[in-house]
Amino acid sequence: MLKDTFGRTHDYLRISLTEKCSMRCFYCMPAEGIPLGDASKIMKKDEVIAIAQTFVDLGVKKIRLTGGEPLVCKHAGEIIEALGQMPIELAITTNAAHIDKFMPSFKKAGLTNINVSMDSLSEEKFNQITRRKLFETVQNNIKMLMDDGYTIKINVVVMRGVNDEEIVDFVNWTKDTPIHVRFIEFMPFDGNNWNWGKVFGYKEIIEKVSNVHTIEKLTDGPNSTSKAYRVPGFAGTFAVISSVTNPFCGTCNRMRLTADGKIKNCLFGQEELDLLTAHRNSESIEHIIRQSVTNKEKRCGGLPEFENEEEIKKKMSKRSMIRIGG
Numbered sequence: 387m388l389k390d391t392f393g394r395t396h397d398y399l400r401i402s403l404t405e406k407c408s409m410r411c412f413y414c415m416p417a418e419g420i421p422l423g424d425a426s427k428i429m430k431k432d433e434v435i436a437i438a439q440t441f442v443d444l445g446v447k448k449i450r451l452t453g454g455e456p457l458v459c460k461h462a463g464e465i466i467e468a469l470g471q472m473p474i475e476l477a478i479t480t481n482a483a484h485i486d487k488f489m490p491s492f493k494k495a496g497l498t499n500i501n502v503s504m505d506s507l508s509e510e511k512f513n514q515i516t517r518r519k520l521f522e523t524v525q526n527n528i529k530m531l532m533d534d535g536y537t538i539k540i541n542v543v544v545m546r547g548v549n550d551e552e553i554v555d556f557v558n559w560t561k562d563t564p565i566h567v568r569f570i571e572f573m574p575f576d577g578n579n580w581n582w583g584k585v586f587g588y589k590e591i592i593e594k595v596s597n598v599h600t601i602e603k604l605t606d607g608p609n610s611t612s613k614a615y616r617v618p619g620f621a622g623t624f625a626v627i628s629s630v631t632n633p634f635c636g637t638c639n640r641m642r643l644t645a646d647g648k649i650k651n652c653l654f655g656q657e658e659l660d661l662l663t664a665h666r667n668s669e670s671i672e673h674i675i676r677q678s679v680t681n682k683e684k685r686c687g688g689l690p691e692f693e694n695e696e697e698i699k700k701k702m703s704k705r706s707m708i709r710i711g712g
């Protein structure tokens with residue numbers, strides 16, 4: 387098993403398939419996009435599958451595909467189907483703009499755990515945030531997934547003065563619709579102009595909802611990143627991912643594999659070890675994976691408290707969100 391020095395077992399791998407995306411969400415990357423890395427440095431289809439297999443051999447039980455937007459990766463369908471053959475829970479986080487084309491691969495792979503990123507219920511605001519006009523496409527694809535019996539989680543990055551006034555609207559969406567809305571606190575990444583003032587935190591979110599609805603706390607899973615709630619009688623639920631105001635590192639079981647084949651032991655950590663080069667040299671990567679887990683900090687990659695903005699900006703990961711995959 388992959389255990390760190392704090393006794394945490396790491397059995398959940400998030401794989402970023404690409405640094406490309408069909409949207410330009412301003413909290414993820416600059417409008418002009420990011421300078422794409424050298425394509426030869428990006429993992430190829432067979433490399434993703436082989437490296438993932440090594441992680442599975444080391445005890446990984448869940449793999450989540452991310453990006454950029456994973457479904458703009460040329461070989462996404464083949465990778466999904468191949469990973470679907472492994473003894474794991476396969477999941478994906480997507481902007482849902484292309485999902486209709488991948489339903490056959492999802493079915494073949496038995497992929498049912500789908501998180502859709504959508505930060506506004508207003509078409510105008512959605513277009514502002516994503517800098518693309520894909521609101522209707524995304525809405526239609528969400529409806530298609532639900533009609534097809536998929537249980538959907540909706541990831542909403544909450545930013546003060548941007549979409550915090552929609553929090554209750556998102557919760558109201560769960561009245562008759564069995565979806566799970568997850569409010570994600572705005573996190574600092576390279577190039578996203580983060581500051582403490584823009585964080586609309588866990589307590590404020592719960593207060594906003596409680597001012598309108600009675601809510602009940604639900605039981606969270608052992609390694610859960612979210613704190614879940616329900617409005618009694620509503621078909622769906624909502625939750626808060628409080629990475630900034632109330633981090634949940636004590637039960638962290640997550641590792642990340644970037645599209646250029648680096649292992650990151652923490653979302654916020656600066657350290658990243660190169661697996662791809664060793665793999666391409668037909669060298670074992672197991673010891674590098676173990677080293678990465680051993681090196682893991684207790685909390686938030688060793689970052690100070692997030693209120694300490696200047697220190698955060700000095701010490702945070704030098705990667706933009708799109709190059710980590712959340």
Ligand code: SF4
Nearest residue numbers: 634635638652653686
């Ligand atoms: S901040 Fe790092 S250690 Fe904490 S939960 Fe996230 S990935 Fe895990």
